Amino acid sequence: MTPSSTTSSGLSLDQRIEQVRERLDEHTRETVSWHFDPDTGCPFWLDYAANLSWDPRKEIQVYDDLKKFDNFRDEWLREGDIRRWVPKGCAGQPIYVFETGGSTGRPKARINIEDFKIDYELFSRTLSDEAFPKGADWLMLGPSGPRRLRLAVEHLCQFRGGICFSIDLDPRWVTKLIKSGRMAEMHEYKDHAINQGLTLLRAHKNIQCIFTTPKLLEALCERVSLKKLGIKGVFCGGTQLTAQFHRFAREELLEGSIEFVPTYGNTLMGLACHKPYEPADNYSVIYYPPSPRAMIEVVDPDQTDRVVDYGETGRARLTTLTKEFFMPRFLERDEGIRHAPCEAYAWDGIGDVRPFSGFATPIVEGVY
């Protein structure tokens, strides 16, 4: 669709792009005001502001003004007291802590109150009721432990009226096994995860939906036909998902009859939705962030202030703008192709996401 076409909302795509941009600017002002207000902000950002020569509440008026901040540094999430991230405005509410990384050393951690629920409720609207029926039970065949995904998928399932079954799986152990070359043990552990999943699938006939990772989906489908087990929808993410895997999953693993929903997200940003499958996209997996709560920009890895042109590859830069968490301009460990707004999402997307190739040491991706 070209920007001048009229969308289902009655507005042209250009008009909608303008509309969501205004909403994003307004949301940015609100979020910055909240986090830098001494009554509502968190200790980290209030301390940070105390060392600035400018006042974020005055100078951040639109989204583009966020460039006045330095890039968010991930070590900030690996050090200090976790409570420095709790906004005063959220005091007294139950706090979750979700972690990412952590195979060696201290993991990155962020606090969460309602964000993961809101993200997945918004995402739920993009799922079809045929493939992910209301009232259907789910299998969460993915990481357990201090991962956002574990609770988020369960909430998604509950939000749609189902009960979520899950397994024990420690992705940090998998990463360690891979890094130390103990591949036989890695496969044994993977089989252990798959066996847990198969037991649940066979025992609970109302399980009709699955969340899993690309590698676990392959391993699961080596053992069983999900179609014969009555699975209707598979929600897949957690690691790189190539166009070739997308096609292989739709055509072969899911036998052309089970809905496949790829996703891109992380603990820091939330959950990006995929552009609805269209044959014309040639199985490219294209994601759109949950604007205005989070944004993804594709930037030149060597000049990270420059957003690349549409169709060009660059590094993903994430910005999270919620009342629980403010994370401006975080350079993610991924790269991808910048995509133009589309009918469903009137803002930039990112496609063909893969680990950033500019790191000296390649990233190890496990089963998660």
Add this chain to the structure above:
Amino acid sequence: MLHIPALRLGQPYESMTKVDILHHATGEPVASVSQVNSGVIGRDKSLLADDVLEGFSVAELMEMSRHAAELFMTASLPLGDSKQSFDDYVKQLSATTGMPITYCRHNASKIYNILSNIETVIRGLTRGFDLSILDIGHGTSAGGTLSFFRDGRVFGAVLPSNSPGVHSLWAPAIALKAPIMLKPGREEPWTPYRMIQAFIEAGVPKEAFGFYPTDHAGASELLRQVDRSMLFGGSATTEPYKDDPRVEVHGPGFSKILFGEDEVDDWEKHIDMIAASIAANGGRSCINASGVWTPRHGREIAEALAKKLSAIQALPSDHADAQIAAFANANVATQISAMIDNDLNIDGATDLTQKQRGQDRLAHLGKCAYLLPTIIHCDDRDHPLSNREFLFPFASVVECPIDQMPTAIGPTLVATAITHDESFKKTLMACSHIDRLNIGAIPTYQLSWDQPHEGNLFEHLYRQRAFQVESAA
């Protein structure tokens, strides 16, 4: 552009992920190669009928192999959506690997020889019992009952790009009834694809073949999925599999020429054979000599070899006199040369070719990088360069007393021992770390078809069992 598909149970498969392979000299793409994700390999393994070749006798499969040999050398065979003549094959192979055209033809003839002499090869592997025993499952040989079953139901290979001759090693698997799943080297999809097409044209069911260009994860998955396999690669690649009996590892060869006390004073008459052992086939094979071990005359031997081999120059791959390959990736040549120079900074080793030639070993011709033959004289047999192998004609000449030599040489794929000394021969015969042993002035690259090379494919695929049948009343 020419597209090379994967083959899934013999069916061409165009992947969403493709990798262009480039001409070594021009940098222009020669073909785009479909890359499969690792899940495809697992899925195909589960769909592959491992008895797909059981309907044929070994004799019939050997006949098909012989026919495939002729087709490989002469026929126009499918390559993606087009056809490939033998000349096309040779040009394409040279283009992406940098190997001289003459060597490409020579390597093709090795494959031809293996396939056309398949009966000799199989008899060498099976030591002469009646091959119909493999069809029936049991029989009588030398007056006793003999029974085998095929334990390796599906055979796989993770293949290299360095020398097409290595493809002769997996080829007998077809006559031994094992369907195959191959992962080609990145720059060398040409030879295994053409061999598969020749087998299919010769009557072998296409379902017996999988051809999976893929990444590192895909290669690991292939080794995990198949029952028996061959893995080619450097030490880092092969190390994790060295104790896995399902995987036959073909790593660096560290092949050597050894002089006995009795012959070393006549070293001059062997210089041509030694030089050929070092430089044949561009010095890219594990059966090329990378060491010359001698009780004395080390410096003189090294200088004579340096003089002879320093005459070899970098020439375009289509030049009739080209003897060394260009590096498809010029950075690799630069890194190897820097690594050698770095080690030469340690006392105890001298590059004699560089002195003789008056030119750096790293040479350029247009955009191409070459490594010219290099002979190192090592005063110290513990020097880091005394027992190394690289992807070009490289050898170290090391002095070592005869009584210490068998142990000091370490793992050696091919040892050519120039000696008549019975005691020295006997010690070498007992060395478990020598894989192939030549006694006399036999070039290290000279193989005999009737003997297994680096592992016995028949023993890799089959197991003998005790077997009795109740006598008829």
